[in-house]
Amino acid sequence: MSIQVMTYLFVGITFLLYISIAIKSRASSTSDFYIAGAHVPPLANGLATAADWMSAASFISMAGIISFMGRDGSVYLMGWTGGYVLLAMLIAPYLRDFGKFTVPDFIGERYYSQTARMVALLCAIFVSFTYVAGQMRGVGIVFSRFLEVDINLGVLIGMTIVFFYAVLGGMKGITYTQVAQYCVMIFAFMVPAIFISLLMTGSVIPQVGFGSELNPEYGGGYLLDRLDGLNQELGFAAYTESIRSKLDVFFITAALMFGTAGLPHVIIRFFTVPNVRAARKSALYALIFIAILYTTAPTIAAFARTNLINTVSNVEYSAMPEWFKTWEATNLISFEDKNNDGRIQYLADPETNELTVDRDIIVLANPEIAQLPNWVIALVAAGGLAAALSTAAGLLLVISSSISHDLLKSNLMPNISEKKELLSARIAIFFAVCIAGYFGMNPPGFVAEVVAFAFGLASSSFFPAIVLGIFYKRMNKEGAISGMLVGIIFTASYIIYYTFINPAADNAEGWWLGISPEGIGTLGTILNFFTAFVVCYFTSAPPEEVQAMVEDIRVPG
Amino acid sequence: MKHTEKDSPGYWQENIKILTILMSIWFIVSFLLGIVFVDQLDNIRFAGFKLGFWISQQGAIFIYVLLVYVYLKAMDKLDKKYKLNDEN
Numbered sequence: 001m002s003i004q005v006m007t008y009l010f011v012g013i014t015f016l017l018y019i020s021i022a023i024k025s026r027a028s029s030t031s032d033f034y035i036a037g038a039h040v041p042p043l044a045n046g047l048a049t050a051a052d053w054m055s056a057a058s059f060i061s062m063a064g065i066i067s068f069m070g071r072d073g074s075v076y077l078m079g080w081t082g083g084y085v086l087l088a089m090l091i092a093p094y095l096r097d098f099g100k101f102t103v104p105d106f107i108g109e110r111y112y113s114q115t116a117r118m119v120a121l122l123c124a125i126f127v128s129f130t131y132v133a134g135q136m137r138g139v140g141i142v143f144s145r146f147l148e149v150d151i152n153l154g155v156l157i158g159m160t161i162v163f164f165y166a167v168l169g170g171m172k173g174i175t176y177t178q179v180a181q182y183c184v185m186i187f188a189f190m191v192p193a194i195f196i197s198l199l200m201t202g203s204v205i206p207q208v209g210f211g212s213e214l215n216p217e218y219g220g221g222y223l224l225d226r227l228d229g230l231n232q233e234l235g236f237a238a239y240t241e242s243i244r245s246k247l248d249v250f251f252i253t254a255a256l257m258f259g260t261a262g263l264p265h266v267i268i269r270f271f272t273v274p275n276v277r278a279a280r281k282s283a284l285y286a287l288i289f290i291a292i293l294y295t296t297a298p299t300i301a302a303f304a305r306t307n308l309i310n311t312v313s314n315v316e317y318s319a320m321p322e323w324f325k326t327w328e329a330t331n332l333i334s335f336e337d338k339n340n341d342g343r344i345q346y347l348a349d350p351e352t353n354e355l356t357v358d359r360d361i362i363v364l365a366n367p368e369i370a371q372l373p374n375w376v377i378a379l380v381a382a383g384g385l386a387a388a389l390s391t392a393a394g395l396l397l398v399i400s401s402s403i404s405h406d407l408l409k410s411n412l413m414p415n416i417s418e419k420k421e422l423l424s425a426r427i428a429i430f431f432a433v434c435i436a437g438y439f440g441m442n443p444p445g446f447v448a449e450v451v452a453f454a455f456g457l458a459s460s461s462f463f464p465a466i467v468l469g470i471f472y473k474r475m476n477k478e479g480a481i482s483g484m485l486v487g488i489i490f491t492a493s494y495i496i497y498y499t500f501i502n503p504a505a506d507n508a509e510g511w512w513l514g515i516s517p518e519g520i521g522t523l524g525t526i527l528n529f530f531t532a533f534v535v536c537y538f539t540s541a542p543p544e545e546v547q548a549m550v551e552d553i554r555v556p557g
Numbered sequence: 558m559k560h561t562e563k564d565s566p567g568y569w570q571e572n573i574k575i576l577t578i579l580m581s582i583w584f585i586v587s588f589l590l591g592i593v594f595v596d597q598l599d600n601i602r603f604a605g606f607k608l609g610f611w612i613s614q615q616g617a618i619f620i621y622v623l624l625v626y627v628y629l630k631a632m633d634k635l636d637k638k639y640k641l642n643d644e645n
Binding site: 225 | 560561562563564565568569572576579580583587588591592593595599603604605606607610611613614615617618619621622624625626628629632633636641
């Protein structure tokens with residue numbers, strides 16, 4: 001069977017699986033639609049949270065980014081998993097005890113203010129749309145590269161599938177498809193990793209192979225030493241050395257952590273379990289499932305980079321294996337023979353470097369570069385789609401519940417019947433899918449920058465407001481709202497300045513205090529906390545019933 | 558019946574104590590071992606790894622899982638002590 005037929009087969013089977021789950025889990029009430037009736041068992045929620053959390057970027061791009069950044073790629077590994085610890089201990093159990101439907105619900109009630117609810121709602125919608133556009137794009141890219149379908153048609157197919165189970169089942173449908181998607185995704189990620197580790201070091205466990213000696217045909221010696229050497233020979237910094245300043249690494253890691261802990265689509269997953277203990281338990285399961293992928297990604301990064309350099313560096317272009325030509329056709333890899341010697345020079349110096357490699361190739365082409373069997377290559381396509389679709393669905397639900405629940409039910413039309421609210425939630429998700437699809441087909445040129453934006457916003461707005469709402473009973477609406485506004489405005493202005501107004505200054509010398517726009521969310525978060533405390537000090541304490549509510553969510557039951 | 562802080566005096570203080578300990582470990586591992594003192598740790602080697610590099614790309618994540626596990630167990634114990642059980 002050819003790779004393409006096999007890919008169609010795998011993708012087809014997984015899609016059928018998702019659709020049949022959707023038909024089995026239709027939502028019949030708003031509680032079903034928003035939080036799956038709060039009946040999801042901890043293990044299932046752990047699996048669903050892991051899939052929800054790990055996006056197309058985690059699956060397709062992260063290993064590649066680390067592969068090219070080496071040591072500095074650690075910010076993503078620690079940032080995205082470390083933030084999860086904050087979520088598990090400081091946020092999830094208490095919000096479960098609060099027991100409502102959305103994050104703006106909590107902000108609105110805790111700060112007894114429709115203004116606070118609206119600020120939270122706008123942040124939730126903005127963060128979610130930013131993210132979902134990237135996911136849809138990911139779906140299109142996987143379709144076009146593996147199945148040779150037009151990228152727009154790919155986005156359309158992805159939209160149809162998500163639409164089907166999100167509209168029918170709401171959170172209930174999304175939860176159980178996410179469980180299936182995690183299984184597909186992790187299998188697709190691990191199989192190539194295990195193969196390549198076995199091939200290069202003889203170790204079945206990639207995390208062990210990462211620290212092992214290479215087989216003689218790959219040059220022998222410890223993998224990481226060999227990679228340091230290869231990098232330096234070609235003029236790059238050693239793989240295990242850092243280039244960025246410590247201060248910036250510190251700030252970026254913290255911004256990713258706070259941002260992760262404030263992402264609404266992940267927080268709402270904890271509303272779906274029956275009780276506080278189940279919320280804690282599913283947080284543990286989810287982190288274990290996430291850790292499997294996150295500890296494997298850096299191993300793939302190192303294996304694939306060693307393999308890539310070995311295969312291409314100073315080798316004749318005409319002797320390149322078939323995968324090189326296929327991926328050249330998609331512009332993910334390109335070769336320009338600057339010195340006309342017919343050989344590929346892959347060097348750090350842009351003047352003499354002849355090879356341009358897109359970071360996504362590390363995961364997408366890894367099985368081919370390592371000459372793994374065809375079915376493994378086909379598996380990667382199904383895995384990438386699972387990662388993108390699961391995250392997209394979670395985000396679309398946030399958008400839909402923000403509109404039907406927070407905007408309509410809690411604000412504009414408090415007397416709306418449950419049936420009508422459910423219908424409007426379905427209509428909202430329909431429009432959200434269409435808008436997301438539009439951005440997937442016509443991506444704004446600044447998708448990557450906007451993602452930094454989403455994290456910065458989530459960290460400088462939601463994280464302090466939620467944590468203070470739980471841990472500081474005296475925090476009032478004046479403090480929380482002014483904190484959120486100061487945090488968002490500061491962070492947004494900094495990012496907008498360096499990405500749109502003065503991109504020329506976007507380098508270590510131009511940054512304020514040497515902090516990159518990626519890391520500025522940390523400062524925004526600190527400013528948010530500080531403003532909230534100062535304003536709160538000078539204004540009156542929250543009403544009795546709000547303080548009683550805080551006392552209630554602090555204790556389970 | 559809803560339980561609140563007032564029904565179980567001491568519960569919240571003990572909860573905060575658990576969190577303080579676990580979050581301190583979280584901070585030390587992520588920011589001190591994984592970033593600030595990483596170069597010093599890199600002088601220590603085991604298998605093919607420099608210790609600092611290993612912590613920032615592998616070890617920290619294992620510690621995070623362990624922290625959340627310890628949190629779950631500690632909170633279970635605490636809930637039991639105060640006879641809080643919301644599993645019904």
